[in-house]
Amino acid sequence: MNHSVLIRACASQIPPIHPIGSLKGFGVNENFAVEVRNLNYSVVSRKGTTLPILKDCSLRIPSGKLWMILGPNGCGKSTLLKILAGLLSPTSGEVYVKKPKSFVFQNPDHQFNLNHDEVKSRVLKALDAVGMSNYLERPVQTLSGGQKQRVAIAGALAEACKVLLLDELTTFLDEDDQIGVIKAVKSSLDNSGEVTALWVTHRLEELEYADGAVYMENGRVVKNGDAISILNFIKARQASYCKQINA
């Protein structure tokens, strides 16, 4: 059987393997895959004004868990994820992310831009982990958005990454694909036991698949905890907001 099509697509995003991030100097607890202390991120506008985007954010994400980053539009979720991915540099504060880490974009078409055809066995295993091993013959462009996202996740898993950084993967997906992608991430984590995933979303219903979440508002981390306490916190916040506007 010719497995080359998806294998190439999946392998094409595999960067060199990096060693596990050193904990020396930062003093982080090895039980945490991500640790952020007093992180600030600002941009300077064309008029020279400093715009604070992230304000004094501190958080810890336990290893091996599926953790969501939730909050209203524009609260800073994607900016935080990009800093964790190393795509943006913090203005101040400390950031530790266990390595190797891998970033999967909101639009999976951004993921397929290199062209390697190696690491076949790891790719096959990773495609199996995300339920895509029946699609090996299919060109990527014929896959649905959700299937492409699962292949993108398989690419990150094949890289043997310890931390998966996932930016609003389900935004463009229908409900079936949305659930399929979350379940693929969850089962990959459960199978590996040591991969941690950070999942940025604005969909509260996705929280039921998570172990925990960070809730942000206006550039700040408001709460970080297990999924049930975060869900109750957000519901209470929404109820109090509704009460205020109806008063």
Ligand SMILES: Nc1ncnc2c1ncn2[C@@H]1O[C@H](COP(=O)(O)OP(=O)(O)OP(=O)(O)O)[C@@H](O)[C@H]1O
């Ligand atoms: N380079 C920049 N220049 C100016 N403002 C920026 C820049 N980057 C981010 N912002 C602003 O920072 C805020 C946070 O943006 P970010 O994309 O992180 O939010 P988000 O919570 O992911 O939003 P959404 O849920 O809508 O995707 C937004 O108000 C955004 O407009």
